[in-house]
Amino acid sequence: MTTELDPTAVTLRGDELPWQPVSPALRTVRLITLFAFLTPVVVVFGVLAIVLSPWFWIGAVVAGVVLAWGAWLIFRQVSAISWIELPDEIVIRKGRLFRSLVSIPYGRLQYIDVQSGPLMRSRGIASCEFHTASPQSGGTLPGLPLAEAEALRGRLAAHGEAQRAGL
Amino acid sequence: MTQSNSEPASARRDLELHEWQHLHPLSPVLRGGVVGVAMLGYAATQFVDDLFRGLGGGERPSDPGDEAAEDGLRNGIGFLFEHSLVTAAVILGVFAVIGLVGWLTWRFSKFRVTGGQLEFRKGWLFREHRQVPLERVQAIEISRPLLAQITGLSQVIVQSAGGGDSNLKLAFLSAGRADEVRRELLVLAGRRDEARPARADGLASSADDGDIDLGREVLRVPNSRLFVATILHGGTILVGVVALVAGTVALAAYGSSLEALTGVAIALPALGPLALGVAVNRVQELLKHGNFRLADTGTSARIQHGLTDKRTTTIPLHRIQAIGMVQPLWWRPFGWWRCKVNVAGIAQDPSGSEGHETTVLPAGTLEQALDVLTLLDPAVSETDLRRAALGEGEKGGWTLVSSRAKVFDWLSWRRNGFAASEHSLMLRTGRWWRRVSVIPHARVQSMTLHQGPLERRLEMATVTLVSTPGPVDVTIAHLEVGTATELLRDESGRARDARQIARSGCTADDIPSQLVPPDITDER
Numbered sequence: 001m002t003t004e005l006d007p008t009a010v011t012l013r014g015d016e017l018p019w020q021p022v023s024p025a026l027r028t029v030r031l032i033t034l035f036a037f038l039t040p041v042v043v044v045f046g047v048l049a050i051v052l053s054p055w056f057w058i059g060a061v062v063a064g065v066v067l068a069w070g071a072w073l074i075f076r077q078v079s080a081i082s083w084i085e086l087p088d089e090i091v092i093r094k095g096r097l098f099r100s101l102v103s104i105p106y107g108r109l110q111y112i113d114v115q116s117g118p119l120m121r122s123r124g125i126a127s128c129e130f131h132t133a134s135p136q137s138g139g140t141l142p143g144l145p146l147a148e149a150e151a152l153r154g155r156l157a158a159h160g161e162a163q164r165a166g167l
Numbered sequence: 168m169t170q171s172n173s174e175p176a177s178a179r180r181d182l183e184l185h186e187w188q189h190l191h192p193l194s195p196v197l198r199g200g201v202v203g204v205a206m207l208g209y210a211a212t213q214f215v216d217d218l219f220r221g222l223g224g225g226e227r228p229s230d231p232g233d234e235a236a237e238d239g240l241r242n243g244i245g246f247l248f249e250h251s252l253v254t255a256a257v258i259l260g261v262f263a264v265i266g267l268v269g270w271l272t273w274r275f276s277k278f279r280v281t282g283g284q285l286e287f288r289k290g291w292l293f294r295e296h297r298q299v300p301l302e303r304v305q306a307i308e309i310s311r312p313l314l315a316q317i318t319g320l321s322q323v324i325v326q327s328a329g330g331g332d333s334n335l336k337l338a339f340l341s342a343g344r345a346d347e348v349r350r351e352l353l354v355l356a357g358r359r360d361e362a363r364p365a366r367a368d369g370l371a372s373s374a375d376d377g378d379i380d381l382g383r384e385v386l387r388v389p390n391s392r393l394f395v396a397t398i399l400h401g402g403t404i405l406v407g408v409v410a411l412v413a414g415t416v417a418l419a420a421y422g423s424s425l426e427a428l429t430g431v432a433i434a435l436p437a438l439g440p441l442a443l444g445v446a447v448n449r450v451q452e453l454l455k456h457g458n459f460r461l462a463d464t465g466t467s468a469r470i471q472h473g474l475t476d477k478r479t480t481t482i483p484l485h486r487i488q489a490i491g492m493v494q495p496l497w498w499r500p501f502g503w504w505r506c507k508v509n510v511a512g513i514a515q516d517p518s519g520s521e522g523h524e525t526t527v528l529p530a531g532t533l534e535q536a537l538d539v540l541t542l543l544d545p546a547v548s549e550t551d552l553r554r555a556a557l558g559e560g561e562k563g564g565w566t567l568v569s570s571r572a573k574v575f576d577w578l579s580w581r582r583n584g585f586a587a588s589e590h591s592l593m594l595r596t597g598r599w600w601r602r603v604s605v606i607p608h609a610r611v612q613s614m615t616l617h618q619g620p621l622e623r624r625l626e627m628a629t630v631t632l633v634s635t636p637g638p639v640d641v642t643i644a645h646l647e648v649g650t651a652t653e654l655l656r657d658e659s660g661r662a663r664d665a666r667q668i669a670r671s672g673c674t675a676d677d678i679p680s681q682l683v684p685p686d687i688t689d690e691r
Contacts, residue, residue: 011652012618012628088663099623101616103659107666108612110327111299118292132612133327133511134633139613157284157298163666 012099019082019093025123026143027078031071032119038067083141088163090130090156092139102139107163108132112153116146128152184280184351194276194339195269197314278337280355285325287335299335301356303327307349311342321345325352382464385542386535388528390457390474392503396530397453399497402445409438456529463542470524480524486511487543488610490527491639492536492556494601504536504556505529508543509637525638533557540605546590547605555586555595555603565595566654571625572645585643585654590665592632592658594643604641606632609665614655618648630654 045060076096083092089105110133116126126149127142144152276289285299309321315338322338323345340348457474467483488509498504506528528539533556537549554563559582561567567584568576576583579598586593591607612633622628628651632641646654 012616012648089659097620099616099618101655102613103615103655104613105611105659105662105666107663110303111297114296116294121294132633134612134635136633136636153298157300160300161283 012093012101017084019084022078022081022083022141022143023125023145024078025125025145026081027074029120029123029125029143030074030078034067034070034074038063038070042067078143081142085152085155090139092141104130104132104139105163106156106159109156109160112156114149114153116149121146125149130156184348184355187277187279188348190273190276190278190337191320191339191341191344192273193318193320195272197312197318197320197339280352283355285335285352287337297335299325299327301352304352304356307352307356309345309349315339323349323352382462382469385461385463385538386528386531387461388456388459388530393456393459393530394453395501396498396503397449397456399495400445400449400452401495401497403449404497406438406442406445409441413438455524456526459529461527461539468527468543470527472524472529478524482508482510482524482527482543484543488637489604489606489634489639489641490540490543490547491602491604492528492540493603494556496599498530499599502533503530504533506531506536506539507638509634509639511635544591544605544607546607547593548588551586551588551593552603552605555593555605556601558582558595559598566646566650568643568645569625569627569647569650572627574625575645580645583643583645587657587661592641592661594641596643604639606634606639606641607665608658608661609669610634611658611662614658616651616655628652632658 041063042060045056045063049056049060077094080096080099081092081094083090088107089103091101091103093099093101110131112131113129114126115129120126124146125143126146127140128144128149130139130141141152271291272289275291275294276287278285278287280286280301283301285301285304287297287299289295304325304327307323307325309323311321315321319342320339321342322336323340325335325337327335337345337348339345454474456472458472460471462469462471464481466485467481470480470482472478472480488511490506490508492504492506494502494504505526507525508527510525527543528536531539533553536556537552540552541547541549551563554565558565561584563586565584565586567582568580570580572580572583579596582598583596584594587608591605592611594604594606596602612635615631615633616628617631618628622645625645626648627645628648629642629644630646630651631643634641
C-alpha cells in the first residue's frame with residue numbers, strides 16, 4: 001500500500017489511478033427524493049387536465065420532462081463523482097458538464113462532518129463533508145457506505161493528526 | 168502527539184469532559200424560543216382581537232376557560248370550537264409532540280473531549296457528528312442571548328478558523344457550568360493564559376492612546392492623495408459619464424446651451440439617488456481610511472486609520488495568509504496601488520464597513536506597495552513583485568495562460584499567468600485592471616480545478632489555490648489543461664514540503680499562530 005502513487009495522474013477525468021466511485025445507493029436516494037417531489041405534481045396536473053381543461057396536460061408534460069431530465073442528470077452526476085486517498089491529500093472529482101476537482105491535504109483538515117438523513121441511512125449511506133480553514137474549499141463526498149464513511153473519518157483524523165500544520 | 172506539553176494537563180483535567188455530557192434540559196425550549204415567542208404573540212393578538220370583537224358585536228362570546236392559544240385558533244377553525252373536547256385533545260397532542268421532539272433533541276445532543284478532539288453529536292432523525300481538534304480552536308467565547316439571560320443560561324461558542332459555520336455552539340448550559348466548560352476546554356487546548364480573565368488588556372490599551380508608539384513607522388498616506396484616490400472610483404466615474412452623456416444629448420436636442428442647461432437641471436434629480444449612493448459610499452471609504460499610518464513592530468503590523476473615528480488594528484504577521492495588490496484603471500496615471508491581505512480567522516463580515524481592516528495600504532505608490540508587501544512577507548522578493556505588478560510575457564519564470572484564452576481575455580492573455588518561487592506562488596492578471604496575488608506555499612488550504620463546457624472544448628481549466636476568507640483571491644483562469652494539472656501536482660508537493668518545514672521548524676510551544684486568541688484586534 002505504501003507504493004509511491006504518482007500524483008501526475010490527478011486529472012479532471014479518466015486516468016489509471018484507482019479512483020473510487022460513490023455508492024450506487026446515492027443514485028437511489030436522489031431518485032427517490034426527485035420522484036417524491038415531482039410525481040405528485042405530474043399526478044395533480046393529470047387530474048386537473050381530466051377534470052377541468054385539457055390545457056393542463058401541458059403542465060403535466062412539462063413536469064414529466066423535468067422528471068425525466070432530473071433522473072437522467074442524477075444518473076450522469078452520480079456516476080461522475082469519484083474520489084481517491086493519496087499519500088498527502090484526498091481528491092474528489094465531480095461533474096460532467098462543469099467538471100471540478102478538489103484536493104484537500106490531510107494536514108489542512110479542520111474537522112469532518114458525517115451526515116445522514118433517514119432516507120440515506122435506510123440505504124446505508126452517509127455524506128462526508130471536509131472542512132478546512134476556508135469555507136470555500138469545502139469538499140463534500142456524498143454517498144459513502146456508512147461504515148466506509150466512519151472509517152474514512154477516523155483515518156483522515158489520524159492522518160490529519162500526523163500531518164497537521166499550523167495555519 | 169504534537170502537543171506534548173498539554174499531555175499532563177489533559178491527563179489531570181479531562182476526567183470530567185471525558186464522558187459524554189448533556190446540555191441543559193431547557194435548551195430545546197430556548198432554541199425554539201423565537202418561534203415560541205412569535206406563536207405566543209400571534210395567539211395574544213388574536214385573543215385581544217377576539218375580545219374586542221366580542222365586546223363590540225358579541226358575535227362569539229369568549230370562553231374564559233380557554234387558553235390564549237386556543238382563542239387564536241378560533242377564527243380559522245370554527246369547527247373545533249363546537250367540540251371543545253376535540254380542541255383540547257388536539258392542543259394536548261401538539262404539545263406532547265413538541266415536548267417529545269424537544270426531549271429527543273436534548274437526549275441526542277451531547278459532547279465530550281477525547282483524544283484531543285471535542286466531539287459533538289446532535290440530532291435524532293438527521294444525525295450529525297462533529298469533531299473539532301482542540302489545537303485548531305481559535306477562541307472560546309460565552310454568549311447570552313436575551314432568552315438565555317432571562318433563564319440564566321449561556322452558550323459556549325467554540326471558534327475554529329474558517330467561516331461562520333465552523334463555530335461549534337454548545338447551546339445551552341447553565342451559566343456556571345458554561346464558565347467551567349470554557350475554562351476546562353481552554354486548559355485542554357493548552358491555552359492556559361486565556362483561561363485567566365482579562366488577558367494583557369492593559370498593555371494593548373496603553374499602546375493605543377495617541378500615536379503608534381510601538382514600532383517603527385513605515386509610511387503615512389497623505390489625506391490629499393487619499394481624497395483623489397477615493398474619488399477616482401467606478402461609481403463616481405459612472406455618475407460623471409451619465410451626467411456628461413445626458414448633457415450632450417440635451418445640448419443636441421435643444422440646440423441652445425441655455426435650454427440644455429435647464430434640461431440637465433430637470434434631469435438631475437433622476438440621477439440623484441445613484442449619485443447619493445455613490446457619495447455615501449465614497450465618504451465612508453474616506454472616513455475609514457483617512458489619516459492612514461502603518462507601523463512595524465517586528466512581529467505585527469500596526470495600522471492606525473480613521474478620519475473621525477480613530478482605530479488601531481494589529482495584524483500579526485504570522486496570521487497573514489495571502490497578500491495582494493490592485494491597480495484600478497483610473498489610478499494608472501498616478502501609479503497608485505492598493506494592498507490587501509487575507510488574515511486567518513477573520514470571518515467574512517457581511518456588514519463590511521464594521522468588519523476588520525484588511526487593507527494595509529489604501530492608496531500608495533508602487534514603491535510603497537512593494538515596501539509594505541515585503542514587510543508583511545519578507546520572503547517575497549521585491550524584483551519578483553515588481554515584475555508581477557508591471558510585467559507581461561514569460562520573462563522571469565512566468566507561465567502564461569493558454570494562447571487560446573484570447574477568446575476570453577483578448578487584452579490580458581499575454582499578462583495573465585503565474586510564477587512559483589521557493590516560498591510562494593505569485594499570480595498576476597489584468598492589463599487594464601492590474602491585480603497581483605501572492606500566497607505562500609505553506610498557506611495553501613486546498614486546491615480546486617474547474618472546467619466548464621467552453622473551457623473543455625478549448626482544453627483549458629481554471630485553478631484556484633484556496634486561502635482563508637478575505638479580499639485576496641488566488642484564482643487563475645484559462646490555463647492549458649496540462650499546465651493546470653502540472654501546477655496542481657507541483658503546488659501540492661511544494662505545499663507539503665513547506666508545511667513540513669513549518670512544522671519541524673517550531674515546537675508546540677512556539678506555534679503562536681494557533682494560540683493568539685484575537686486574530687486581529689481592532690480597538691478603538
